[in-house]
Amino acid sequence: MEKQISITKIKIRHSQILLFLNCPKKPETLQGELRFQNAWLNFCHPVAFYPVGKSLVCPINTDKLENYDGDWKLTIQDSNDTYTPVFTSRIRLSLLLGRHFVRNEETLFFPMGGASHSFLLRCRRWQKQDHLTFRIKELTAFGIAKLFGRSLKEKHMWLVYEKFCITAQENGFYFFEYCMKNKKDNVFFILDKKSPQWDYMQQYRKNIIPALSFRHILYLLCADLLISPDGRHHAYAWKPMPNPVTRTLNKQKLYFLQHGVLALKNVDSLFSVDSSSSVDYFTASSEFEKNIIVNRMGYNPDKVPVTGLARWDGxxxxxxxxxxxxxxxxxxxxxxxxxxxxxxxxxxxxxxxxxxxxxxxxxxxxxxxxxxxxxxxxxxxxxxxxxxxxxxxxxxxxxxxxxxxxxxxxxxxxxxxxxxxxxxxxxxxxxxxxxxxxxxxxxxxxxxxxxxxxxxxxxxxxxxxxxxxxxxxxxxxxxxxxxxxxxxxxxxxFAYIDHNNCQRTYEYIKSQGY
Known part of the structure; x- marks a missing residue:
């Protein structure tokens, strides 16, 4: 039988992450393992437990773990039950506002919430947004958005972006350029300054937002709608440590422009209506594709407009x-x-x-x-x-x-x-x-x-x-x-082979009240 154990405290001690568990079991009756979540890399390490007061402590020594990008899942068993460690609300808040991580040279390990707030240990390379100065910028922008965001929200902003915010050459770009050429001033594009397309996009500089800038964070928190051929998480720092911006981002409305017609790759686990990356509007290129999105992925037909892909206009x-x-x-x-x-x-x-x-x-x-x-x-x-x-x-x-x-x-x-x-x-x-x-x-x-x-x-x-x-x-x-x-x-x-895909997309979004 599967049960839950609450994680009531997290401590970082050198290369160790200490999890304090609210568990009445004796440590000698428990067995635990940390398993890497990759079907092709079978990494698994046992973990131990020892009592401290009324808690059991589970030390995770990151020096012993393989330095591969991905997530580690912790499971605990005794003779009768299997336990999933989950974060209490207090610990979730602590993770959002604080910084809990181990850095081994250029490798970063940090705890984060998985499904139903279960514990995951994420491993990835150190990034510039992991510095303390960026966390301060995040929290400042989050605070300003909470206090003064109403005036920004009155602009009814649409934010467009593409993969990792580093390109402007896909469906997002073509839709954005259509909006610029038709004087839609409430539409903005998020782009990294290191993008090969940065110089070209400066002709629209008033509507270009540098990725990971203060303005990026603030607008992201106050936008009416996200528009992208990628999921929500591509709109911000990739695989970040827990933070309040990403938490808000997960609740934003997203119009999904898609990459291509659905057929060759099953994306149910990524984008179905019940998945963690579900979207609010899902563009389609034909009735054939719309039937997949509605019947296989569970979306309401009214949220699946047949418009064609924006980039086909070009x-x-x-x-x-x-x-x-x-x-x-x-x-x-x-x-x-x-x-x-x-x-x-x-x-x-x-x-x-x-x-x-x-x-x-x-x-x-x-x-x-x-x-x-x-x-x-x-x-x-x-x-x-x-x-x-x-x-x-x-x-x-x-x-x-x-x-x-x-x-x-x-x-x-x-x-x-x-x-x-x-x-x-x-x-x-x-x-x-x-x-x-x-x-x-x-x-x-x-x-x-x-x-x-x-x-x-x-x-x-x-x-x-x-x-x-x-x-x-x-x-x-x-x-x-x-x-x-x-x-x-x-x-x-293909329902249409013409150069009006962006126009159909824009008219549909407006028909939804944005």
Missing amino acids: LHDTSDPEHPVILLMPTWRSWLEGQNDEIFRQSDYYQHYTALLNSQELQNYLKEHELKLLFYIHPKLQEFIGTFHSEDSQIELYSFDSVPLNQLIMHCSMMITDYSSACWDAYYQGKPILFYQFDLDQYNKTNGSYIDMETELWGDRCTEQEDLVHLIKDYAENGFQEKQKYAEMRKEY
Whole structure:
């Protein structure tokens, strides 16, 4: 039987985190373990207990834990029951207002609340917003918002942002630019000053908010609506220590612009109406997709407008038949995010793509036919771009912030992916798609999809490098023409193919009273 134990106090002592538990059991009857929450990394450590007054103390020695980004969960058992440690309301307040952490050089460990206020120990790298000065800025902005936020709220602000607030090139950017060109002055864009798009966005400087600035925090607390292709947590510091700003952010209304059409990746656990990252409005591109959002994810049909994606307004085919370009863009793997180079190099993901980039057969064909292959790695795996290499002059590697992705998609003649929703942009333009799915079984276990990958894809599919290279040759020799059977599927997946997606999105938001 599963029960709860209250955590009544937390102390930091050098590299140890001491949890004081309200537990009547004797320490010798209990067994505890700290387990890393990653299906592919089986790290687990036993924990001990000793009595102090009426409490049991559970010391967690962070020096003994592996320094991988992620969360550790504590479970406690005796002969009859399993216990989940949970924070009392007083401890939750202490975590929000204080700073409880252990720093081992550039690695940070800190306690935070999980589901139902259960204890989690988060590990990640030290960030600039972990300094005390930033916590003071947070609390000051939070206090001002509570005392004087009414006047700011009268502006009825919409805040737009993209992944980690470091890009302005996705659905958020296109919607924001539409608003600026149509004089919608209550719309603001959050952007890091280090973003490659920062200089371009200065033409709208009055409506650009520097990420993690005092103004950013204050406006975030007082906005009417968040608008983004990403979840709420991307609107602020990524994986922060507990703080009152993030707590308020979790309650803000969010219009979800999406990344791409739902089909290749099951996101029920992330964005379903009952999930921790649920949204208030969920844009769709067709009735096909709306049915997934309503029937599979539980949203009210009235909250799922069929508008099309904002960034499609900016799509124009710029491919050159005389100089064809093939875009290779695999998506990320949840089991590889935040891992070190050694683990990444051992993965099927690395082994397959590095073998493809260095295929002599492929290199010879590219050179002979003057074809370019552009390899673009997903932003969540950008730290590993340096592990890939190719000596061939016909193959170019791009990190996600070096060139706007939509430019590459517009310029390419064909796209190769595995499960990336970015392929919808190429499909929208009538370009052929190849699906290279060598790890489908593992992907289905970890992510899953809304379609049958073997029968319902809108492009040719393969699982072997040899077959992929042959398909590349076939399409190249046919002038990169899309097959008719895939062209006919387009009307099911897109309700509109025009340049009015932003307008439909804006009109829907206004119809909701914002």
